[in-house]
Amino acid sequence: MDVRSLTYFVAVYEEQSFSLAARRCAVSQPSISAAIRQLEEHLDCQLFVRNARGVSPTAASDQIFPTAVRLIAEFGALKTIVRRPVATRPVRCAVMPGLSGERVSGFLKEAAIASPELYFELQRESSAADIMIVSEAALPEDQIFHPLWRDSYRAIAPVGHPLTMREEVTIAGFADDPVIVAHWTDAPGSPRRAFHDRGVQLARMSIAHSHQDALAMAAAGFGIAIAPSSEPLRSGLVSREIEDISVERNVGLSCARSYQLPSGLSIAVNICRLRWQSR
Amino acid sequence: MDVRSLTYFVAVYEEQSFSLAARRCAVSQPSISAAIRQLEEHLDCQLFVRNARGVSPTAASDQIFPTAVRLIAEFGALKTIVRRPVATRPVRCAVMPGLSGERVSGFLKEAAIASPELYFELQRESSAADIMIVSEAALPEDQIFHPLWRDSYRAIAPVGHPLTMREEVTIAGFADDPVIVAHWTDAPGSPRRAFHDRGVQLARMSIAHSHQDALAMAAAGFGIAIAPSSEPLRSGLVSREIEDISVERNVGLSCARSYQLPSGLSIAVNICRLRWQSR
DNA sequence: TCGCAGGCATAGAGAAAAACTATGGATGTT
DNA sequence: AACATCCATAGTTTTTCTCTATGCCTGCGA
Structure with a gap:
């Protein structure tokens, strides 16, 4: 073998x-x-x-x-990852909006454990960033992509909600309910893009500040939340796959081919891949 | 290659x-x-x-x-993709006394993350155990050993204690102080064995219930604690290597050659190796 | 200062694995 | 019915891996 x-x-x-x-x-x-x-x-x-x-x-x-x-x-590719040691300067890290905060912080935490001397400058703009945590679909040219996890947007409702009773959950099945999302950008791989590509117009929609906020609103009965499957659910919530609209995406770390990934980040990448991608 | x-x-x-x-x-x-x-x-x-x-x-x-x-x-793990291993019965896990509780629980937590369906029966006796978390020196015959971390026993005292001022800390240097340990068994690789092999007799010794208890006592000024380097220190404590008595040991997971390690445990082993053995 | 012990490198032999050639059986195709 | 294609099997050859034995270097202790 x-x-x-x-x-x-x-x-x-x-x-x-x-x-x-x-x-x-x-x-x-x-x-x-x-x-x-x-x-x-x-x-x-x-x-x-x-x-x-x-x-x-x-x-x-x-x-x-x-x-x-x-x-x-x-x-x-093993031979291509032999690199020279890196200088210690802050790592400018751009995090794409709409990702699971749980996963992003889990990844950064592993990096901090592996290399306590490593420190980050988190920023919203991808310009001038050393690394990005980003969906593979939104990957700029000439960037190396290290996959971290895979998630899909799912419909989340409180237990007992009619949605949770159905055999198959389709987009038509909850188009009349209020829908709560955290981010509604048009980036490649985003749910909005997927909905738009299929001509789906949601009647009523609320935009929360974060996925967890969206889940909290769903738990409170405001409607159906749409959030990544990697976002942890509080008890009392049920997540269902949306059969006819799949927003699946690989999320990972990207960096320029010329950027020498600090070893702490490399370790964190590998830990997270083991944790989140092993079957 | x-x-x-x-x-x-x-x-x-x-x-x-x-x-x-x-x-x-x-x-x-x-x-x-x-x-x-x-x-x-x-x-x-x-x-x-x-x-x-x-x-x-x-x-x-x-x-x-x-x-x-x-x-x-x-x-x-390729074979576990095809044939998901049977987690139908609990994994009987024997944990050798005197290990860092922090590390042991960190390992078991990773296993639980990797395989939520996995559950353990922790036991003190190594007989009838499926797996053991044990020092390599105490490894029984015909067992496979998966190293997890390496630690050494160190002398720990509150900041300002005379011990922390010395250039070199030797066993003679604190033989008169009260010594606090958590476990004082004679197992291979244990500090007691190392002390005994060198004919060291400690005058005054307290035995705490756990390493953290020993550290708490040291912080309170009861004396000098001896604990594994993998045990996290609360602030106000300083750990020093004991120059002339080294109790270094590899701690890892051992199992019989015939026991097929559930994939969750295998993943956890590798995550912990990445976390604790990467430089 | 001189063994001495520990640790890695090297050489040659033996064992294991992998590859090849040749061939046979099964199954469609002409 | 003859043929072509495709995979399995057998036996042989080649390559690779591993082992034992030994040599060299270095740090340590007498």
Whole structure:
């Protein structure tokens, strides 16, 4: 079980064929067979169904494929992260509005634990920032992106609210209720953009100062809150996926390719990825 | 360049020694040498400076260590993506007395975050335990050891105490003061064992219920406390290394080779390694 | 000052893993 | 029915990894 096996796996998955995968990897076909068999034994599950003309991936393959691609890429990128030590100056950090405050502070806290000498200048403008915590969709050009967590906007209502009883929650199902949001910008990946792209116009809408405020208002019965799934819920609230409008986004840390990420931040990135992205 | 090399690298980084890393990885020392040399050639940078007594990491090592730990962890967790491990029964966890409560609870908290469905039965007896949090020196045979942190017992006194003024703190220097300890067992790696091996007899000694209690007593002027360096100090206390008696130990999680570590615990192990072993 | 012990490097042999060639069985295609 | 395609298997070769044995260097103690 190493990077080589995963590389073969990815090739087979994409080519849907052992032979073609072998050609792409420049090895013989039995090598692919053996590697996939070992992988299947190690994972204790079948990865491909062998058909007469090629193979077809199983559900297990679908599950591990994204991770396999990412792990291969990160292994290959290991040599690029060897950097020189960094000078200690304040890190100018721009935080995109509308993110889960819980997660952002959790990340910064880990960085502070890892490097107590590190300190931040939080700012709203992305100009002149060393690093940004931002949605991947809003990533400027020429920036390196380190994913931290993935969240989706969900509808949140107090227990007992009619919304929580429904089998499927759709945007039409609560368009008449008052909707409470914290941020309503038009940035890529934002819920407003997603709603707008589908022509949804919300009749009544309140804008709170923060997601937690929005949740508090929902708990008080003001309406249905829309907030990221990473925002912790107080008891008495229920969150439901909105079936027909998905606002999924990768949130992460971005920095210029030329910026040498201080080691404390690098450690925090890795801790948070382990904590929030491991299945 | 594969997972194996990275595993060796992490072991060397943590042990600061090729020989000890070899022992931990259950391979011979030349294997470690070869793997590190290959890694250095591949990354085109020096990872360790070879000293007469062990090796010391370079800045390049510091840079790749966090990512290496995470990649190894995610590789190991690949199989848990497919087959979610059974958390159907509680994890029986034995915690060796005398450890830093701060660290132990920090570790268990990470496990709870990673796998909310995980729950523990804490017990004092190591018999019938699934996992143990234990000093490496007290490791039973045939157990896998996952290092979590390293600590040493230190002398702790209130600021202004004569002890804190000295250039070097030796055991003779405070043998006349009352000494406060939390645990005084004879286990391998314990301070009592270290003291006993050197024939040190402490004249006056108090035994507190916990390290924090011992620190509180020291703060109140009862004497000099001896506690692990990982125990957080309240303000007004100063900790000094004891020059001539070193009680250094690796603390980690151990489990039987046959026990398959639930993924939440595996994630927590790696988060704590990042947090406590990165320089 | 001189062993001596600890620690890493190196060399060569042995073992394990991976790759290759050749071939067979199964299944569509012509 | 003959054929082509595709994957599995067997046996061999090549590469890689690991081990034992040994040498060199350095810090420590007598």
